[in-house]
Amino acid sequence: MLTAQLLNSTLVQTTPLLLCALAALITSRANILNVAVEGMALAAAFAAIAVGQATDSSALGLLAALFAATAMAFLFGAVAIGLGADFIVAGLGLNILADGGALFLLEEVYQDPGGLRPDQFPDLWRVPANALSNLPLLGGALEGQSAIALAAFAAVPLCAVFLYRTPVGYALRAVGEDEAAAAAAGIRAARIKMLAVLISGVLSGLAGAQLAMDRLHFFLPDMTSGRGFIGLSAALFGGAEPWPTAGAAFLFGLAGALGDRLQSFQAPSEFVLMAPYVAALLALTIARWRAARRAKPAPIRNRQT
Amino acid sequence: MKLLVLPPHFRTAATLLGPPVAVLAGGFALVLAISSDPILAYQDLLFANFYSAGSFALFINRMTPLLFLGLSVILSFRAGMFNVGGEGQLYLGAMAATIAGLASAGAPRPLGLLLAAGAGAATGAVYALAPALLKVRLGVNEVVSTLMLNFIALLLTQYLVTHPLRDPVAYGAVSWMLPASVWLPEIPGLLGATSAALIALAVAPLAWMLLFRTLWGADLRAAGSNPRFAEAVGIDASRRVLEAMALSGGIAGLAGALYVLGVGHRFEQNFSPGFGLIGLTVALLARLHPFGAVATAAFYALVLNGAAYMQIDTDVPRSLVGLLTGFLVLFMTARGRGAPAPS
Numbered sequence: 001m002l003t004a005q006l007l008n009s010t011l012v013q014t015t016p017l018l019l020c021a022l023a024a025l026i027t028s029r030a031n032i033l034n035v036a037v038e039g040m041a042l043a044a045a046f047a048a049i050a051v052g053q054a055t056d057s058s059a060l061g062l063l064a065a066l067f068a069a070t071a072m073a074f075l076f077g078a079v080a081i082g083l084g085a086d087f088i089v090a091g092l093g094l095n096i097l098a099d100g101g102a103l104f105l106l107e108e109v110y111q112d113p114g115g116l117r118p119d120q121f122p123d124l125w126r127v128p129a130n131a132l133s134n135l136p137l138l139g140g141a142l143e144g145q146s147a148i149a150l151a152a153f154a155a156v157p158l159c160a161v162f163l164y165r166t167p168v169g170y171a172l173r174a175v176g177e178d179e180a181a182a183a184a185a186g187i188r189a190a191r192i193k194m195l196a197v198l199i200s201g202v203l204s205g206l207a208g209a210q211l212a213m214d215r216l217h218f219f220l221p222d223m224t225s226g227r228g229f230i231g232l233s234a235a236l237f238g239g240a241e242p243w244p245t246a247g248a249a250f251l252f253g254l255a256g257a258l259g260d261r262l263q264s265f266q267a268p269s270e271f272v273l274m275a276p277y278v279a280a281l282l283a284l285t286i287a288r289w290r291a292a293r294r295a296k297p298a299p300i301r302n303r304q305t
Numbered sequence: 306m307k308l309l310v311l312p313p314h315f316r317t318a319a320t321l322l323g324p325p326v327a328v329l330a331g332g333f334a335l336v337l338a339i340s341s342d343p344i345l346a347y348q349d350l351l352f353a354n355f356y357s358a359g360s361f362a363l364f365i366n367r368m369t370p371l372l373f374l375g376l377s378v379i380l381s382f383r384a385g386m387f388n389v390g391g392e393g394q395l396y397l398g399a400m401a402a403t404i405a406g407l408a409s410a411g412a413p414r415p416l417g418l419l420l421a422a423g424a425g426a427a428t429g430a431v432y433a434l435a436p437a438l439l440k441v442r443l444g445v446n447e448v449v450s451t452l453m454l455n456f457i458a459l460l461l462t463q464y465l466v467t468h469p470l471r472d473p474v475a476y477g478a479v480s481w482m483l484p485a486s487v488w489l490p491e492i493p494g495l496l497g498a499t500s501a502a503l504i505a506l507a508v509a510p511l512a513w514m515l516l517f518r519t520l521w522g523a524d525l526r527a528a529g530s531n532p533r534f535a536e537a538v539g540i541d542a543s544r545r546v547l548e549a550m551a552l553s554g555g556i557a558g559l560a561g562a563l564y565v566l567g568v569g570h571r572f573e574q575n576f577s578p579g580f581g582l583i584g585l586t587v588a589l590l591a592r593l594h595p596f597g598a599v600a601t602a603a604f605y606a607l608v609l610n611g612a613a614y615m616q617i618d619t620d621v622p623r624s625l626v627g628l629l630t631g632f633l634v635l636f637m638t639a640r641g642r643g644a645p646a647p648s
Binding site for chain 2: 113
């Protein structure tokens with residue numbers, strides 16, 4: 001019972017991280033270090049709550065979130081690919097823009113810089129309780145998960161199929177590995193990169209929508225609190241391969257869920273909240289350390305000649 | 306047909322001033338659309354800092370950490386390190402200075418102050434050295450690691466200021482007040498303006514000298530722009546990178562320390578309105594030049610403080626600055642269609 005509960009809360013924590021990680025993965029396969037996932041997800045979270053409140057429909061809220069994040073992604077792609085701006089600087093700019101834009105709208109439209117808290121908010125579709133009671137562990141873990149969480153789990157094999165089994169995926173990886181060679185082979189590199197950025201926008205949009213709409217049903221200006229960056233670390237840790245990346249996101253989600261557990265034992269909440277960031281940093285270091293060990297040439301023994 | 310052929314230095318001026326002027330103009334269009342008093346709003350935004358001596362002092366105090374952080378970013382970027390961990394280094398520097406300042410309550414006057422400032426700078430340096438070592442030794446991406454370290458530093462200081470160092474009689478998450486013996490004096494004749502500003506203004510030419518008038522700086526810039534070339538001509542590029550990051554973090558830590566010692570006189574958890582990211586903006590706007598950073602830090606201090614007056618006097622929210630900053634940074638490195646990408 002306890003393990004099913006822990007697994008359930010781990011999956012809740014994992015979902016936005018996993019979506020951010022996949023968003024970063026797709027762009028990173030096109031050789032783009034995408035720090036803008038954070039800002040795209042924040043814009044999506046705001047759009048989800050604002051539109052969901054106005055229309056009283058969770059489906060429209062979700063659509064608005066996807067639209068907002070994809071629009072941000074388009075802006076990012078247009079500036080970084082179309083106008084040749086630096087991806088990291090433009091990405092950080094997009095994050096500042098999302099943050100400043102959300103605050104501006106909160107103050108200008110809702111007259112409350114603290115956040116947007118609707119009294120009533122439509123819930124997402126979720127797996128009904130006791131629907132999977134005949135599945136031993138997995139049933140308890142999946143019951144109550146939102147539709148977005150299920151989409152996130154499905155997105156992992158989809159990303160794998162897209163990258164390794166479709167022509168566009170081939171082209172995307174080719175552009176990421178050697179843009180000049182890909183261009184010489186007739187691939188329109190700029191278009192492929194833009195596509196990667198837009199896909200990462202859609203995935204970040206799902207992440208932002210999940211953050212705002214799954215349980216909280218409100219928007220706060222610092223709502224994403226680095227999840228985009230943690231997702232980016234997960235993608236780097238997983239070597240930008242879909243399954244290892246998903247594993248890393250699950251690990252970081254577990255760190256968060258275990259932290260919540262610890263909180264009931266009076267551990268200071270700051271250290272609990274720190275857990276995923278520390279885990280991400282450690283994971284990155286370990287991944288690079290292992291890569292460095294492997295890349296090292298074998299030591300030359302004293303040759304007696 | 307080119308009707309207007311500008312001499313080279315005019316063109317440089319245009320590329321330097323173009324982005325901020327364009328963004329300010331765009332912002333004015335937005336203010337025109339939403340405000341009933343757009344003129345007053347922009348007048349406050351740009352000139353409110355000069356309405357009184359008091360607001361000018363606030364302007365000085367706001368400019369100081371921005372200039373420090375801008376210089377910190379310049380030093381690391383010139384060495385090819387994308388140090389976006391300024392915020393974390395700033396917070397840890399401020400926290401270290403607070404602890405050292407509280408501990409040296411009985412120390413004679415300049416000693417405690419020097420100790421606290423040194424502790425702040427050293428802590429910031431160490432906190433920047435860690436990601437630099439990870440980068441140089443293992444190739445861990447410094448953008449991601451410094452971003453992670455920001456969150457860790459903010460949570461750590463939040464714990465310290467709400468638990469062991471919390472002043473229980475004060476409102477909000479603030480530490481005990483520092484003893485007056487470690488306070489940094491104000492600028493004589495400018496009530497309320499911290500003399501840390503003078504230190505920041507002295508660090509700017511020092512950074513320029515280091516970067517552009519010493520062999521060390523030349524090596525550092527070579528290591529930053531082309532590490533393989535640098536190694537090939539015998540420069541120890543990794544070492545230069547580590548030194549640059551230690552300096553960069555030290556300056557950011559010093560900024561936090563001097564803020565606590567000169568302005569706050571205690572650690573406040575929310576003392577920074579994102580000085581780290583604004584420092585990045587300041588450095589990029591200055592095209593990574595220390596003297597330019599003096600101008601851009603002043604500009605940002607002007608606008609950030611002016612926005613507060615604007616919000617009070619008119620119906621324009623001050624987050625307008627955040628919104629405009631986002632556009633500014635987003636388009637900052639854009640080169641225009643068809644420009645070749647640097648390899």
